Amino acid sequence: MSPKTQERLLYLISPIGLIALWQLLLMAGIGDRRFVPAPSDIAWRYWQMVLSGELEKNTLVTLWRVLAGFFLGSVPGIAVGLLMAMFRPVRIFFDPLIASLFPIPKIALMPLLLLAFGFGDASKIALVVTAVFFPVVVNTYVGAANIERIYWDVAKNYGASQSVIFRRIVFFGALPMIFAGLRIALAVSFIVLVAAEFVATKAGLGYLIWNSWELLQVDVMFVGIVTVGVLGLIATVILAEIERKVIPWKTE
Amino acid sequence: MPMQRRGAAVEIAGLRREYLSGQGSIVAIDHVDLRVAPGEFLCIVGPSGCGKSTLLRILAGLDRQTAGTITVDAAGWAVENAMVFQDSGLFPWMSVETNVRFGLDTRGVPRKEADLRVEAALKLVGLTRFRNHYPHQLSGGMRQRSAIARAFVTDPGMLLMDEPFAALDAQNRVILQGELVRLWEQTGKTVIYITHSIEEALLMGDRTVIMTAHPGRIKQIINVPFPHPRDLLQLSASPEFGKLKLDIWRVLEEEVNRARAEMEK
Numbered sequence: 407m408s409p410k411t412q413e414r415l416l417y418l419i420s421p422i423g424l425i426a427l428w429q430l431l432l433m434a435g436i437g438d439r440r441f442v443p444a445p446s447d448i449a450w451r452y453w454q455m456v457l458s459g460e461l462e463k464n465t466l467v468t469l470w471r472v473l474a475g476f477f478l479g480s481v482p483g484i485a486v487g488l489l490m491a492m493f494r495p496v497r498i499f500f501d502p503l504i505a506s507l508f509p510i511p512k513i514a515l516m517p518l519l520l521l522a523f524g525f526g527d528a529s530k531i532a533l534v535v536t537a538v539f540f541p542v543v544v545n546t547y548v549g550a551a552n553i554e555r556i557y558w559d560v561a562k563n564y565g566a567s568q569s570v571i572f573r574r575i576v577f578f579g580a581l582p583m584i585f586a587g588l589r590i591a592l593a594v595s596f597i598v599l600v601a602a603e604f605v606a607t608k609a610g611l612g613y614l615i616w617n618s619w620e621l622l623q624v625d626v627m628f629v630g631i632v633t634v635g636v637l638g639l640i641a642t643v644i645l646a647e648i649e650r651k652v653i654p655w656k657t658e
Numbered sequence: 659m660p661m662q663r664r665g666a667a668v669e670i671a672g673l674r675r676e677y678l679s680g681q682g683s684i685v686a687i688d689h690v691d692l693r694v695a696p697g698e699f700l701c702i703v704g705p706s707g708c709g710k711s712t713l714l715r716i717l718a719g720l721d722r723q724t725a726g727t728i729t730v731d732a733a734g735w736a737v738e739n740a741m742v743f744q745d746s747g748l749f750p751w752m753s754v755e756t757n758v759r760f761g762l763d764t765r766g767v768p769r770k771e772a773d774l775r776v777e778a779a780l781k782l783v784g785l786t787r788f789r790n791h792y793p794h795q796l797s798g799g800m801r802q803r804s805a806i807a808r809a810f811v812t813d814p815g816m817l818l819m820d821e822p823f824a825a826l827d828a829q830n831r832v833i834l835q836g837e838l839v840r841l842w843e844q845t846g847k848t849v850i851y852i853t854h855s856i857e858e859a860l861l862m863g864d865r866t867v868i869m870t871a872h873p874g875r876i877k878q879i880i881n882v883p884f885p886h887p888r889d890l891l892q893l894s895a896s897p898e899f900g901k902l903k904l905d906i907w908r909v910l911e912e913e914v915n916r917a918r919a920e921m922e923k
Contacts, residue, residue: 560747563718563740564761564812574760578751655750655792 443625448632451625460614465633467609468599471527472641475534476595483539483591484584487546488576492568497547504543512537513601520606530602530610537598538591545590549583550576582656585649592645596638611637665848666732666739666815668694668717673726675712685873686712690726692867692876694816697846699839701859702867703910705917709874710852711820714741717850718818735815737765742809742819746801748793754804755780755789761812779811782841799830806838816848824853835862836890843887856906860899861890868910871917878909 407415425445431437432444439447455461490497515536516529523529553576561575603612611630618626650656673690676683687709694700702710715721717728718741732738740761748757758779762772780786783803793801802822809817822838823831839862842849853859859866866880882902884893893899 556743556745556747557749559715559718559720560741560743560749560760561764562720564808565737565764566760567764570764574752575749578749581751653751655794 441624443628447625448628452629452632455626455629461629461633464609464611464614464630465637467527468603468611468634469637471530471610472534472595472599472637474527475531475599476538476592478531479535479538479595480542480588480591483542483587484546487543487584487587488550488572488580490543490547491550491553491580492572492576500543504540508540508544512598516602516605525606530599530607533602534595534599537594541590541594542584542587545583545587546580549580549586552583553579581653585645585653588645589642592641593638596634596641600634664846665697666730666735667696668692668731668816668848668850669727669729670694670713671727671729673713673716673728674724675709675716675721676724687874689875692879694848694850696731697848698865699842699849699851699863700865700867701851701853701863702869703853703856703859704869704874705854705871705914707874707917708869708871710869712874714818714820714850714852717816730815732815735813737761737812737814739816739818740809740812740814742802742805742817742822744821744824746793746798746805748801748804748808750793753790753792754785754796757793757804758808758811761808765812775811775813779807782810783807783837797830798826799834802826802834803837806841810841810845814847816850819849819851821852821854823858824855831858832890838862839886839888839890856910857894857903860902860906861888861894866906868906868913870913872920877913880906 429445432439432442443451452461486496486500490500512533516533519529519532519536523532557575557579558571561571566575599610600612600615603610604616607613611634615627615630618624618630670690670692674688675686677686690713702713704710712721716723717730718739720741730738748754749760752760755776759772759776762775767775777786780789783806785800785803785807788796788800793804796804805822823834826834835858849863851859851863856866860880860882863882864886866882867876868878868880869875870877880902884899
């Protein structure tokens with residue numbers, strides 16, 4: 407067995423082992439299956455919910471809110487971060503806003519956003535936007551501000567205008583850090599959205615989890631949690647793949 | 659046979675650059691007077707901290723003098739100067755070709771013309787096959803060739819080179835020195851070349867300016883008597899070259915010792 411294969415096996419042992427142990431304990435009668443369902447119960451419920459279309463419906467709602475919020479938050483985040491690095495007045499303007507607004511737990515804004523945007527998708531998307539914007543803006547700024555001086559010198563010596571410096575130097579120079587920010591933002595957007603869906607909505611994976619708690623359907627609750635995890639994993643893998651494509655110069 | 663020389667002419671008068679720091683001000687260069695003829699290959703040598711890079715950065719428009727004037731006569735040249743940096747300064751996110759094209763894009767050179775010029779520049783430095791490579795896929799020597807192509811393609815009146823081969827291994831350095839001298843002999847551009855190697859300066863340049871440190875001043879200007887075109891390998895092995903090098907080392911030895919004594923003070 408090659409060391410690589412050994413590593414892969416080791417990688418799988420802990421989650422599989424945990425699930426197996428969980429199953430065995432419940433089958434041995436330790437624990438109450440009404441409150442703690444066995445992995446097999448969850449799998450069976452999962453399948454039922456796939457067949458009924460209930461899982462698909464709630465997943466799509468959550469996915470749409472995450473993607474819309476992620477996009478609407480990260481694009482201005484990148485733009486503001488780059489402008490802050492290029493223009494001192496922009497930096498001075500945004501610095502205190504970011505310093506004071508970043509630490510606020512975004513979920514605390516939910517009532518305010520409900521007032522502003524109502525009970526529909528808009529308030530959930532707005533919440534994701536606020537959560538995504540800050541890690542993206544800070545990472546973008548740090549990435550752009552730390553571009554090596556020689557690249558600015560070359561650009562200047564070779565007659566580059568501000569707009570060329572912005573589009574061809576600062577943006578690409580900051581790109582690795584921009585992606586670092588996007589990775590954080592992606593995780594954060596799932597975190598705040600699922601929490602937001604606990605209240606004031608009738609759809610989404612967060613709603614599914616909270617509703618099943620109120621009905622004491624613990625197996626459904628687990629289905630919701632597992633689905634969020636799987637979605638996060640898939641989204642992260644896709645983002646990493648995009649990063650590999652758009653940063654071909656990054657050395658492995 | 660005298661060669662036809664073209665390129666920008668430069669006149670530097672009373673140049674001074676002072677930096678403000680916590681402990682007052684530091685004079686990087688002072689009283690620098692220098693006249694560079696069109697098409698001249700001028701080398702500037704000096705110990706670290708002699709302000710030679712500062713001088714070059716001012717010429718490149720990347721820094722500003724505190725006092726003094728620089729007059730560049732680059733009439734007839736679309737681009738006054740192009741700089742080649744020590745560690746290439748190629749943008750890592752652009753391919754070799756895109757890097758070489760950069761100075762043409764920024765100046766709005768029409769696409770067709772730019773294509774031809776980039777093609778010629780890549781051929782000049784022998785990188786046509788590597789045009790789609792990214793800088794990190796190239797050796798140090800190839801990166802410096804790309805940087806030289808990026809400078810030449812803009813057809814500047816003068817080339818400003820800041821220790822461009824200092825980071826290369828000895829073998830590559832010798833090869834690139836030869837290539838640069840050949841390029842210069844073909845194009846006749848004015849070259850201002852900074853180095854800390856006297857040998858390199860004497861091998862390549864028409865004149866060598868020796869600078870002293872703290873503050874950076876011109877100590878001596880040496881006319882290098884060897885005619886062009888030069889065969890650098892042959893030249894470096896000749897007794898005349900060895901003699902000249904020795905003479906200059908004597909001058910410099912004194913200077914290096916003085917600088918060291920000052921540092922230890």
